[in-house]
Amino acid sequence: MSVKQLFAPIAADMQAVDAVIRNRLYSDVVLIRQVAEYIIHSGGKRLRPALVLFTAGAMGYKGTQHHELAAVVEFIHTATLLHDDVVDESDLRRGNKTANAMFGNAASVLVGDFLYSRAFQMMVGVDNMRVMRVLADATNVIAEGEVLQLLNCHNADVVIDDYLRVIRYKTAKLFEAASRLGGILGGADEELENRLAAFGMHLGTAFQLIDDVLDYSAEEADTGKHLGDDLAEGKPTLPLIHVMQHGTPEQAALVRGAIENGGRDDFAAVLAAIQATGALDETRRHAQAEAKLAIDAISTLPPSIFKDALLQLSDFAVARNH
Numbered sequence: 001m002s003v004k005q006l007f008a009p010i011a012a013d014m015q016a017v018d019a020v021i022r023n024r025l026y027s028d029v030v031l032i033r034q035v036a037e038y039i040i041h042s043g044g045k046r047l048r049p050a051l052v053l054f055t056a057g058a059m060g061y062k063g064t065q066h067h068e069l070a071a072v073v074e075f076i077h078t079a080t081l082l083h084d085d086v087v088d089e090s091d092l093r094r095g096n097k098t099a100n101a102m103f104g105n106a107a108s109v110l111v112g113d114f115l116y117s118r119a120f121q122m123m124v125g126v127d128n129m130r131v132m133r134v135l136a137d138a139t140n141v142i143a144e145g146e147v148l149q150l151l152n153c154h155n156a157d158v159v160i161d162d163y164l165r166v167i168r169y170k171t172a173k174l175f176e177a178a179s180r181l182g183g184i185l186g187g188a189d190e191e192l193e194n195r196l197a198a199f200g201m202h203l204g205t206a207f208q209l210i211d212d213v214l215d216y217s218a219e220e221a222d223t224g225k226h227l228g229d230d231l232a233e234g235k236p237t238l239p240l241i242h243v244m245q246h247g248t249p250e251q252a253a254l255v256r257g258a259i260e261n262g263g264r265d266d267f268a269a270v271l272a273a274i275q276a277t278g279a280l281d282e283t284r285r286h287a288q289a290e291a292k293l294a295i296d297a298i299s300t301l302p303p304s305i306f307k308d309a310l311l312q313l314s315d316f317a318v319a320r321n322h
Contacts, residue, residue: 003045006312009305010053013067017049020071024118031103035111039078039099047207047313049074051178054313055196057306058298059186065126066185073178075119076139080146080174082112087150088233130184138177145169154234156256160241167208168201175204195297199310202294206317209287212237213280214321216271231270234262238286240270242279251277287318 007014025036049070056066084090085098086105100108116139123135149166152158179200183193215230216239230237236259244252251273258266274280291314301307 006309006316007050009309010050013053016067017070020067021074024071024122031107032111032114035099035103035107036115039082042096048077048174048178051175051200052181054306054310055179055182056185058301058304059183059188061186068122068126069181072119072122073174075115077174079112079115080142082108131181134177134180138173141169141173152236154260154262156236156259158236163238163241167205171208172201172204175200198297199294202290203314203317206287206290209283210318210320212239213283216274217280228264228267231258231267232262232264234259238283239274239279242282243273243277247273247277291318
């Protein structure tokens with residue numbers, strides 16, 4: 001199933017979110033408009049704002065604040081991308097040049113700051129302290145995750161729990177917040193709100209695990225980024241951790257050296273070790289387990305097209321090739 005098919009129940013809502021995004025991106029500073037519009041309209045899946053819409057729909061919410069909050073979530077996500085690409089020195093995302101490659105590092109960092117501050121202006125406008133607390137806490141945790149990932153780079157002693165902690169903070173936290181927001185808008189009680197948040201957390205974890213698989217298995221035309229980027233940056237993701245724990249001493253030493261030194265010189269040999277040890281299948285199994293936990297978390301939701309879409313999204317997260 002394609003993203004377009006998945007999003008069919010919220011197609012009109014997504015158009016409304018796009019209108020909010022276009023309106024809120026406006027700035028008198030031309031460079032801000034240029035950079036922000038470039039990254040916002042460069043082909044992202046919009047999964048995080050979709051989670052706000054789906055969970056609000058599943059709760060029977062009938063207002064329009066979910067459009068504003070979905071845009072807030074997308075702005076926060078986009079700000080993290082702008083900063084990430086500078087930190088990682090990336091030059092390709094979604095098949096296009098990164099904003100820092102187009103406009104320079106300084107512009108990318110500063111426009112990322114603009115998007116963060118605009119997101120906070122918008123969430124204050126919703127005038128709901130619970131919403132503000134969820135988004136403020138999520139933004140802070142994401143920043144901690146970024147720093148944790150930076151500390152883990154070139155560290156071949158990272159274990160699975162360390163790796164999963166980075167994912168939970170850096171990627172899954174915004175999925176979790178987006179799902180929780182729909183519950184808050186829909187008047188969920190504490191237990192159901194926490195279940196929706198758990199759905200988002202497990203979905204986001206599964207999504208990132210598959211991203212890490214695709215870094216060693218996808219077609220570059222599908223992912224829109226260079227294969228082996230994680231290895232080049234010295235990131236110890238689960239496929240590499242698996243080789244070090246279950247490969248031969250020679251394979252483990254090869255991967256350890258590749259993580260510590262970075263670069264793509266050993267990519268072919270590392271890829272062969274990953275394939276020989278079944279590291280990608282093992283990582284997919286972890287992702288499937290997370291997707292199942294996500295599905296279980298919303299088992300008590302009443303039947304609806306929105307619940308069905310959330311379940312399908314869980315399947316998509318682990319079956320996708322991009």
